[in-house]
Amino acid sequence: QQQVKQSPQSLIVQKGGIPIINCAYENTAFDYFPWYQQFPGKGPALLIAIRPDVSEKKEGRFTISFNKSAKQFSLHIMDSQPGDSATYFCAASITGAQKLVFGQGTRLTINP
Amino acid sequence: DAGVIQSPRHEVTEMGQEVTLRCKPISGHNSLFWYRQTMMRGLELLIYFNNNVPIDDSGMPEDRFSAKMPNASFSTLKIQPSEPRDSAVYFCASLRGGSYNEQFFGPGTRLTVL
Numbered sequence: 001q002q003q004v005k006q007s008p009q010s011l012i013v014q015k016g017g018i019p020i021i022n023c024a025y026e027n028t029a030f031d032y033f034p035w036y037q038q039f040p041g042k043g044p045a046l047l048i049a050i051r052p053d054v055s056e057k058k059e060g061r062f063t064i065s066f067n068k069s070a071k072q073f074s075l076h077i078m079d080s081q082p083g084d085s086a087t088y089f090c091a092a093s094i095t096g097a098q099k100l101v102f103g104q105g106t107r108l109t110i111n112p
Numbered sequence: 113d114a115g116v117i118q119s120p121r122h123e124v125t126e127m128g129q130e131v132t133l134r135c136k137p138i139s140g141h142n143s144l145f146w147y148r149q150t151m152m153r154g155l156e157l158l159i160y161f162n163n164n165v166p167i168d169d170s171g172m173p174e175d176r177f178s179a180k181m182p183n184a185s186f187s188t189l190k191i192q193p194s195e196p197r198d199s200a201v202y203f204c205a206s207l208r209g210g211s212y213n214e215q216f217f218g219p220g221t222r223l224t225v226l
Contacts, residue, residue: 034214041219041220042219042220043116043203043205043217043218043219043220044155044203044217045216045217046214046215046216049214089154089155098143098145098160098162098167098207098215099145099157099160099168100157100215102154102155102157103154104154105154105155
């Protein structure tokens with residue numbers, strides 16, 4: 001019940017396309033859902049996060065869509081660029097508990 | 113701020129040797145996490161500390177792994193004896209209390225056990 005399932009494992013999109021990465025969880029106590037971005041040779045870094053009181057959050061070209069009833073959330077990248085090529089991790093947590101449960105990661109490649 | 117600092121960045125050792133990885137969290141952060149990343153298993157939480165006290169070590173794979181945090185600015189992860197299956201990238205991350213769970217990751221230590 002502590003797992004976060006992420007798909008797809010890898011994704012290739014042409015520049016300007018809209019890659020979508022999906023995550024699903026079981027634990028209804030989760031109330032914080034961040035996405036981390038990791039470039040080769042670097043540690044993951046927080047990209048964007050959402051709480052379940054909203055269904056969507058946008059920051060620049062990155063959007064999280066959240067479906068509380070389905071226990072699913074997804075990351076969309078608008079007008080994708082080759083510089084967005086990275087590994088993306090979704091995660092979930094409970095407020096007050098520092099521990100994050102990470103998905104397996106999606107390796108995204110944006111072709112020029 | 114310098115961010116989370118990890119050393120060494122790369123470590124190559126032979127099976128059976130002791131390995132010590134080091135981490136300096138961001139000043140003022142009171143929680144510290146050790147993760148292991150592999151292609152097969154993704155990003156796994158090994159152990160985390162809050163105010164220098166180990167809170168959850170359920171991810172530590174076996175007794176060969178140990179972690180300490182003697183003070184707020186330093187932590188170590190030790191593997192003794194090391195095995196080839198321990199080869200991975202080990203990340204340290206820190207978090208400031210009340211910051212809504214944003215963890216700041218270090219650059220990682222790439223460990224290769226021959």
